[in-house]
Amino acid sequence: MKFASKTLRLMAEYRARGYEIIVGNDWKKASRPKWAGHHVVKLAQTNGSAGWPERTVHAVRPRTTDQ
Numbered sequence: 001m002k003f004a005s006k007t008l009r010l011m012a013e014y015r016a017r018g019y020e021i022i023v024g025n026d027w028k029k030a031s032r033p034k035w036a037g038h039h040v041v042k043l044a045q046t047n048g049s050a051g052w053p054e055r056t057v058h059a060v061r062p063r064t065t066d067q
Helices: 005-016
Strands: 020-024 038-047 053-062
Touching: 005 020, 005 038, 005 053
Parallel strands: none
Antiparallel strands: 020 053, 038 053
Protein backbone atom coordinates (compact mmCIF):
# COMPACT_ATOMS: atom_id res chain seq x y z
CA MET A 1 0.00 0.00 0.00
CA LYS A 2 1.37 3.40 -0.95
CA PHE A 3 1.17 6.40 1.37
CA ALA A 4 2.09 10.03 0.89
CA SER A 5 5.29 11.16 2.56
CA LYS A 6 3.34 13.36 5.01
CA THR A 7 1.17 10.40 6.00
CA LEU A 8 4.24 8.21 6.55
CA ARG A 9 5.81 10.92 8.72
CA LEU A 10 2.61 11.23 10.79
CA MET A 11 2.32 7.46 11.15
CA ALA A 12 5.89 7.22 12.46
CA GLU A 13 5.34 10.16 14.83
CA TYR A 14 2.17 8.70 16.34
CA ARG A 15 3.67 5.19 16.62
CA ALA A 16 6.51 6.71 18.62
CA ARG A 17 3.90 8.27 20.94
CA GLY A 18 2.36 4.84 21.61
CA TYR A 19 -0.55 4.91 19.18
CA GLU A 20 -1.66 1.98 17.04
CA ILE A 21 -2.18 2.76 13.35
CA ILE A 22 -5.40 1.52 11.74
CA VAL A 23 -5.97 1.68 7.98
CA GLY A 24 -9.58 1.24 6.90
CA ASN A 25 -12.49 3.14 5.43
CA ASP A 26 -14.45 4.27 8.51
CA TRP A 27 -14.22 8.05 8.34
CA LYS A 28 -16.36 8.46 11.49
CA LYS A 29 -14.30 6.15 13.73
CA ALA A 30 -13.99 8.76 16.50
CA SER A 31 -17.79 8.83 16.99
CA ARG A 32 -18.29 5.03 17.10
CA PRO A 33 -19.21 3.53 20.50
CA LYS A 34 -16.47 0.88 20.17
CA TRP A 35 -13.80 3.61 20.23
CA ALA A 36 -15.36 5.76 22.98
CA GLY A 37 -12.60 4.85 25.45
CA HIS A 38 -9.79 5.69 23.04
CA HIS A 39 -7.97 8.73 21.71
CA VAL A 40 -8.69 8.65 17.96
CA VAL A 41 -6.76 10.87 15.55
CA LYS A 42 -7.47 10.86 11.81
CA LEU A 43 -4.13 11.14 10.03
CA ALA A 44 -5.24 10.92 6.39
CA GLN A 45 -8.26 10.29 4.18
CA THR A 46 -8.34 9.31 0.50
CA ASN A 47 -11.61 9.85 -1.34
CA GLY A 48 -12.73 7.91 -4.39
CA SER A 49 -14.08 9.30 -7.63
CA ALA A 50 -17.63 9.41 -6.23
CA GLY A 51 -16.46 11.54 -3.29
CA TRP A 52 -16.81 8.85 -0.62
CA PRO A 53 -13.82 7.80 1.50
CA GLU A 54 -11.90 4.85 0.07
CA ARG A 55 -9.24 4.75 2.75
CA THR A 56 -8.61 6.45 6.08
CA VAL A 57 -5.61 6.22 8.38
CA HIS A 58 -6.27 6.59 12.11
CA ALA A 59 -4.03 6.55 15.15
CA VAL A 60 -5.69 5.14 18.28
CA ARG A 61 -4.70 4.41 21.85
CA PRO A 62 -6.70 3.68 25.01
CA ARG A 63 -7.49 6.60 27.27
CA THR A 64 -6.00 6.49 30.75
CA THR A 65 -7.20 8.20 33.89
CA ASP A 66 -4.23 10.57 33.99
CA GLN A 67 -4.91 12.10 30.54
